[in-house]
Amino acid sequence: MALTDTQQPSGADGTRELLVFALGQEEYGIDILKVQEIRGYDAVTRIAGAPDFIKGVINLRGHIVPIVDLRLKFKLGDVGYSPFTVVIILNIFDRTVGVVVDGVSDVVRLGDDAIRPAPDLGAAVDTTYILGLGTLAERMVIVIDIEKLMRSDDMALIDAGVAA
Amino acid sequence: MSQFHQVFFDEAEEHLAAMESLLLAVDLAAPDAEDLNAIFRAAHSIKGGAATFGFADLADFTHVMENLLDRVRRGELALTAAMVDVCLESKDALKTLLTAHRGGPEAEAAWVADLRSRLSALSRGDAVAPAAVEADPFVAHTARPPSCDEPGVLHTLYVEIDATAAVDMPALLDKLGRLGTVSLAREGSADAPWLLVFTSELAETELAETLAFAVAPGLYRVLDGRVEEDDGFGLFLSAPAGEPAATVASEDEGFGLFAPLPAPTAPPASAGYEEDGFGLFAPLPAESSPPDAAAVPGPAPSAAPASVSPGGRERAAPAAAVENSLRVSTEKVDTLLNLVGELVITQSMLQQYGSELDPVLHERLLNGIAQLERNSRELQEAVMSIRMTPVASVFNRFPRVVRDLAAKLDKEVELKMVGEHTELDKGFVEKLSDPLTHLVRNSLDHGIEPPEVRRAKGKAPVGRLTLRAFHQGGSIVIEVNDDGAGLDRERILAKARERGMTVSDSMSDAEVWSLIFEAGFSTAAEVTDVSGRGVGMDVVRKNIHAMGGRIEIDSLPDYGTTMRIRLPLTLAILDGMSVRVGRDTFVLPLGFVLESLQPAAADVRSVAGRGRVVNMRGDYVPIVTLSGFFGDIDGAMSEPSEGILIIVESEGIRAAVLVDELVGQQQFVVKNLETNYRKVGGLSGATILGDGQVALILDVAAIVRSGLREGAQAASLTA
Numbered sequence: 001m002a003l004t005d006t007q008q009p010s011g012a013d014g015t016r017e018l019l020v021f022a023l024g025q026e027e028y029g030i031d032i033l034k035v036q037e038i039r040g041y042d043a044v045t046r047i048a049g050a051p052d053f054i055k056g057v058i059n060l061r062g063h064i065v066p067i068v069d070l071r072l073k074f075k076l077g078d079v080g081y082s083p084f085t086v087v088i089i090l091n092i093f094d095r096t097v098g099v100v101v102d103g104v105s106d107v108v109r110l111g112d113d114a115i116r117p118a119p120d121l122g123a124a125v126d127t128t129y130i131l132g133l134g135t136l137a138e139r140m141v142i143v144i145d146i147e148k149l150m151r152s153d154d155m156a157l158i159d160a161g162v163a164a
Numbered sequence: 165m166s167q168f169h170q171v172f173f174d175e176a177e178e179h180l181a182a183m184e185s186l187l188l189a190v191d192l193a194a195p196d197a198e199d200l201n202a203i204f205r206a207a208h209s210i211k212g213g214a215a216t217f218g219f220a221d222l223a224d225f226t227h228v229m230e231n232l233l234d235r236v237r238r239g240e241l242a243l244t245a246a247m248v249d250v251c252l253e254s255k256d257a258l259k260t261l262l263t264a265h266r267g268g269p270e271a272e273a274a275w276v277a278d279l280r281s282r283l284s285a286l287s288r289g290d291a292v293a294p295a296a297v298e299a300d301p302f303v304a305h306t307a308r309p310p311s312c313d314e315p316g317v318l319h320t321l322y323v324e325i326d327a328t329a330a331v332d333m334p335a336l337l338d339k340l341g342r343l344g345t346v347s348l349a350r351e352g353s354a355d356a357p358w359l360l361v362f363t364s365e366l367a368e369t370e371l372a373e374t375l376a377f378a379v380a381p382g383l384y385r386v387l388d389g390r391v392e393e394d395d396g397f398g399l400f401l402s403a404p405a406g407e408p409a410a411t412v413a414s415e416d417e418g419f420g421l422f423a424p425l426p427a428p429t430a431p432p433a434s435a436g437y438e439e440d441g442f443g444l445f446a447p448l449p450a451e452s453s454p455p456d457a458a459a460v461p462g463p464a465p466s467a468a469p470a471s472v473s474p475g476g477r478e479r480a481a482p483a484a485a486v487e488n489s490l491r492v493s494t495e496k497v498d499t500l501l502n503l504v505g506e507l508v509i510t511q512s513m514l515q516q517y518g519s520e521l522d523p524v525l526h527e528r529l530l531n532g533i534a535q536l537e538r539n540s541r542e543l544q545e546a547v548m549s550i551r552m553t554p555v556a557s558v559f560n561r562f563p564r565v566v567r568d569l570a571a572k573l574d575k576e577v578e579l580k581m582v583g584e585h586t587e588l589d590k591g592f593v594e595k596l597s598d599p600l601t602h603l604v605r606n607s608l609d610h611g612i613e614p615p616e617v618r619r620a621k622g623k624a625p626v627g628r629l630t631l632r633a634f635h636q637g638g639s640i641v642i643e644v645n646d647d648g649a650g651l652d653r654e655r656i657l658a659k660a661r662e663r664g665m666t667v668s669d670s671m672s673d674a675e676v677w678s679l680i681f682e683a684g685f686s687t688a689a690e691v692t693d694v695s696g697r698g699v700g701m702d703v704v705r706k707n708i709h710a711m712g713g714r715i716e717i718d719s720l721p722d723y724g725t726t727m728r729i730r731l732p733l734t735l736a737i738l739d740g741m742s743v744r745v746g747r748d749t750f751v752l753p754l755g756f757v758l759e760s761l762q763p764a765a766a767d768v769r770s771v772a773g774r775g776r777v778v779n780m781r782g783d784y785v786p787i788v789t790l791s792g793f794f795g796d797i798d799g800a801m802s803e804p805s806e807g808i809l810i811i812v813e814s815e816g817i818r819a820a821v822l823v824d825e826l827v828g829q830q831q832f833v834v835k836n837l838e839t840n841y842r843k844v845g846g847l848s849g850a851t852i853l854g855d856g857q858v859a860l861i862l863d864v865a866a867i868v869r870s871g872l873r874e875g876a877q878a879a880s881l882t883a
Contacts (some may be wrong), residue, residue, distance in 0.1 A: 045858035046748060047844055048794030057841065059509075059852045062502030066841040095840045158842050 015111045018134070020141055021088065021101040024076040027139060028101075029108070030146040034090050038104055041067075041085035051156055058098065060089065066157060068150070069100040076102075092147045097157060099150075108141070110134045115143055168561045170489065171597065172213045173266055176222075179206040180262075184255050187248055195236075195243045203251075204233040205703055210258065212601055216565050221276075222261050228280050229254050232287035241289060250282050322349075325358040325384040333358065340364075494590075497550050501833065504540070504547045509856040511540045548833070553593045555633040555642065556584035561597065562604055566629060569608045576615050576626040577608060583633040588640050592731055596642065599704040603644040603727045604629065606701070611648030611725050621722055623647065635755040636814070636865065639713075640731045647724040651677055651717070677717040681705040740832045740851070742859060743810065743823040745790050746801075749859040751832055751851055752821070756812040756864040760826060765805040778809055778820050785811060785820045790862075793846050793870055814865040821867065834861060846870075 018029030044067050046056040053072035057064050067087060071079045079100075087098045115132040129149040134141040150157060183206040186199050207230045214222035229251065235241045257279050260271040333348075337360070340346040344364020511533075518526070518533045559581050570577040588596075612618075612627030619625050630645040653676050660667045660679050667679070681701045708715050713731035739754040767779040768787070777784040787804055801807040801824045809820040832851035837844060837860075848863040 043857050045850075045860065047841075047847075047860065048748065048790065049844065049846070057837070057850060057858050059856050059858050062505045062835075062852065064835045064837060064840060064850045064852075064858055097840060156842070 014113070015109050017107060017109050018141065018143060019088070019104065019107055021086070021104045023070055023074060023101055027105065027141050029110070029134060029141040029143045030088075030090075032107055034092050034146055036089040036091045036096065039087050039089060039098075040083045041081050041087050041100060042083055054156065055100065060096065060098075063096060065089065065096045065098050067098040067100060068155065068157065071100060071102060073155075090146060090150065092150055095158075097150055099146075108134075108136055110136065110141070110143075118142070169217055169265075171594075172217050173262060174489075174491075175594075175598075176210050176213060176258075176262055179210050180255055180259055182206050184252065187252050187255070190243070190248060192243055192245055192248070197237070200233070200237040200243070204230065204237045207233055209598060209703075212598075212605070216561065216568070216601065218568075219261075219265055222258065222265070225254070225258060225261065225276065225280055228283045228287070229258075232283050235287055241287070247286055250279065250286060254279050254283060321362045321364075323358075323360040323362055323384060325360070494551075497547070497590075500547050501551065504544045505833070505852055508540050508544050509852075511536050512855060551590050552587045553590050554584060555586045555588055555593070555596075555640075556581075558593055558596050558600060559584050559631050559633070562600075562631060565601065565604060566608065569605060573608060574614060575608065575612055577612055578626050578628050580628065580630045581632075582630065586633040586635065586640065588633075588731070592640070595707055596729070599707045599729070600631075600642070600644065602701070602704050604631075607644055607646040607648065607725065607727075611646040611650075613649050623722075635753060636730075642729045642731070643726055644729075645724065645726040650721040650723055650725050651680070651719040652721070656680060673719070674717070677719060680717075681715075739829070740861065741810070741829045742827040742832075742853070743808075743821075744825040744827055745823050749827060749853065749857065750790065750823075751859050751861045752810060752812065753848075753861065753864060754829065756814055758811040758813050758818070760808050760810045762808055763804050768804045776804065778804060780811065780820075783818075785818050787820045787822055788867055788870060789822045790867075793867060812864050812868060814868040817868050819868045821862075832859075832861070 017032040019032045019035050020027055020029050022028075042058075044056040044058050047054065047066075050056070053069050055067040055069050055072075057066050059065075069079060071077075081100075085100060086102070086104050087100050088104065089096060089098045114136075115134045118127055118130045118133050129144050129146075129152070131143040131145050134143050149155070183203050186203045186206075190196070190199055190203075207226050211223050211226035211230055214220075214226060232241075232247065233251070236243050236247065241247075257271065257276050261276065263269070264271050337346055337348065340360070340362055344362055346360055346362045349359040349361050515533055515537060518530050521530065523530055562581070563579055566577055566579045607629055612629065613621070613623075615625035618627065628647045630643070632641075632643040632645065634641055653673065656676055656679055657667055657669065657671075660682075663682075665679070665682070667676075681704070705715055708729055708731075713729055716728045716730065717725065718728070719725040740751040741754055741757055742749055742751050744750075761780070763778050768776055769779065769784075770776045776787040778787055787809065789802065791802070801822065804820075804822050807822050807824050808826055809822055810826075811818060811820050813819075834849045835851060837847060837850050844860075846863050846866050847860050849861045850858050851861055853859050
């Protein structure tokens with residue numbers, strides 16, 4: 001499907017750099033340019049009344065940043081939190097949002113031709129947000145449009161009026 | 165009062181700068197109505213401020229200017245190039261007047277008077293003879309001082325070198341000859357210094373610097389000649405270039421050295437000399453003289469001319485002091501504030517680790533940490549204090565405003581100020597003063613009636629004007645309240661129709677009141693010096709919207725009017741009480757907290773499963789649990805008699821919030837949740853605690869309203 005998606009432009013040389021992280025048994029790739037930093041999970045203040053996958057907010061050098069647990073969002077079974085739990089801080093649509101994942105493996109450069117349209121498979125992430133499947137030696141990376149995903153209504157990250 | 169003068173000067177400078185850029189950009193063929201309004205408002209604001217602080221000349225001048233601009237703005241006069249020219253020159257004149265009030269040199273009275281008459285001629289619609297300006301080269305010069313640093317402009321400078329100086333004159337002449345044209349006007353002798361005439365692009369300070377390499381300091385000086393440009397310095401014209409010696413002060417006059425120069429010129433020029441010449445000449449003595457000479461400003465300055473120059477230098481001191489306030493963008497301060505917050509958190513982390521160390525072995529490290537703590541706290545306080553100012557700094561200018569205005573309008577008014585210590589963002593303080601001044605002037609002029617009218621209505625002859633500031637539900641509210649006549653619905657509607665607005669009699673009061681915020685809307689029967697041009701209210705609304713706030717009006721005929729400005733709390737610092745509920749920490753704004761208590765089990769009644777109330781000295785107050793409001797909070801207590809009830813009040817309604825524990829009371833920097841997340845009901849923001857944790861700030865008004873729903877029935881049933 002949307003390989004030409006403008007949300008995630010590929011580099012001039014037809015390749016894109018992806019940050020690869022693990023969620024459950026699957027590996028996902030997101031545009032590295034959307035990533036601000038990677039940090040450990042700590043000191044999250046719960047926002048009472050928020051959905052369970054919104055863990056709360058943290059103080060990121062004076063900014064109040066919400067933390068979304070993608071593992072809870074995609075119902076990937078038991079989740080635990082320790083200082084080694086990885087939070088990817090994203091910079092998307094002029095906001096800063098943190099997402100909790102099972103682990104970050106590496107940064108890879110994939111040519112556009114190495115990314116194939118995704119069949120309607122049973123990945124945890126809704127296919128609407130999947131840009132394609134990338135093959136990397138023996139591994140398969142699911143390339144997702146993180147901005148579209150975070151902006152979606154059921155993430156409940158932004159006010160309806162703002163999202164429009 | 166002088167502290168507010170500074171604010172007025174700064175504001176006036178800004179208005180003048182804005183006016184100038186608008187005037188320069190205005191399209192004569194099709195002037196933008198909004199630009200014309202803006203130019204007019206700038207003049208109006210300066211007039212208002214000037215009148216407030218008793219700068220009669222400024223107020224008078226701007227009043228004339230404003231008359232012209234008002235007619236242009238209304239389309240009664242077509243904007244012409246002559247008007248723009250005169251307005252620009254008037255802007256220069258205003259600047260000069262302003263400088264005079266800040267301790268600078270006096271303005272040229274004749275010039276100002278001339279401009280004033282030209283302005284009023286224009287506003288009457290007469291043609292104006294601009295020749296009046298050109299006739300006096302000095303005036304032209306004052307309006308547009310030539311820039312000496314402009315490339316390509318040749319300056320003729322006189323260099324005087326003490327005969328006792330051991331100077332290799334031919335070498336010096338050769339050196340200067342490479343920079344420009346140089347000629348030796350007089351040979352040095354025992355009683356007369358060398359005199360060189362030097363023409364080049366160098367300004368005199370640059371020349372002085374060049375000379376410093378060749379001649380010992382104190383043994384030479386550079387005197388400005390005239391600029392070889394048509395509108396040159398004028399003042400030196402009468403001193404023939406061939407006889408520069410005549411204009412040179414004798415040695416023993418020390419620092420009076422520049423004073424004799426203007427003496428041969430016509431008297432009006434001396435003021436101008438002082439104004440512009442001062443800026444050019446002042447740096448020189450310091451540069452070209454040894455320190456010991458600088459300490460002795462002219463042993464025997466000759467009477468009249470000498471008094472000009474030292475006088476000028478004395479005035480330099482206040483002019484320099486003016487610059488001791490620094491305007492910095494709030495963004496920079498915010499960044500600083502965030503960084504300091506981080507520093508404090510890092511420091512408390514270090515302190516925590518340090519406390520685990522053996523104090524004997526690590527004494528010096530621990531001392532260092534203690535020192536760091538003190539320093540970072542002080543730093544934090546200092547940075548916080550940059551942003552926060554008590555609203556008193558806005559309010560304090562009003563006693564004078566009210567007094568003067570009341571006298572002018574023959575009214576008796578008593579001013580009451582409440583909540584002056586409410587702190588608000590510095591940015592707001594600066595932007596609030598204009599709108600508040602307008603509101604106060606409006607209340608006095610249109611709201612409060614003259615004493616005899618008040619008596620006839622059965623009111624006290626002395627009108628009451630109240631300025632009130634307080635925090636409410638995540639906002640800062642500033643009210644201007646008068647007990648005057650109130651707004652006249654019929655007259656506003658009539659005026660609106662007259663102006664061709666679509667209105668109907670069925671509009672609600674609030675809609676009718678909001679009409680007065682339209683540009684150019686005024687119901688005053690006649691335009692007075694105080695208000696009634698209809699400029700105030702649209703500016704007020706504009707300014708307040710720009711701050712992210714809003715303005716509301718409550719008005720009742722013969723009862724009075726309340727103008728309520730509501731500003732967001734962003735970056736305001738909040739006095740709050742931190743409380744623990746379950747494992748979460750929340751902050752309650754202190755302004756809402758009445759008291760806290762630990763109720764006896766018997767005082768808590770539950771009413772038919774609808775909610776609980778607490779008996780507080782005979783009053784039944786509904787109990788609100790945060791779990792009830794937000795959904796479950798882990799480990800939160802549900803039994804009021806085990807926890808603590810905090811009695812809060814918002815909009816006159818009380819509720820008791822059940823918390824597990826009181827943690828402490830301190831100031832919090834309010835952060836917006838919506839920047840990266842979204843609005844959450846019941847929360848007005850977030851803050852960062854000393855340990856780096858985020859705590860959420862409760863929106864007491866929303867909580868009380870929910871308590872009302874939950875517990876009101878219960879309370880009424882019990883009572």
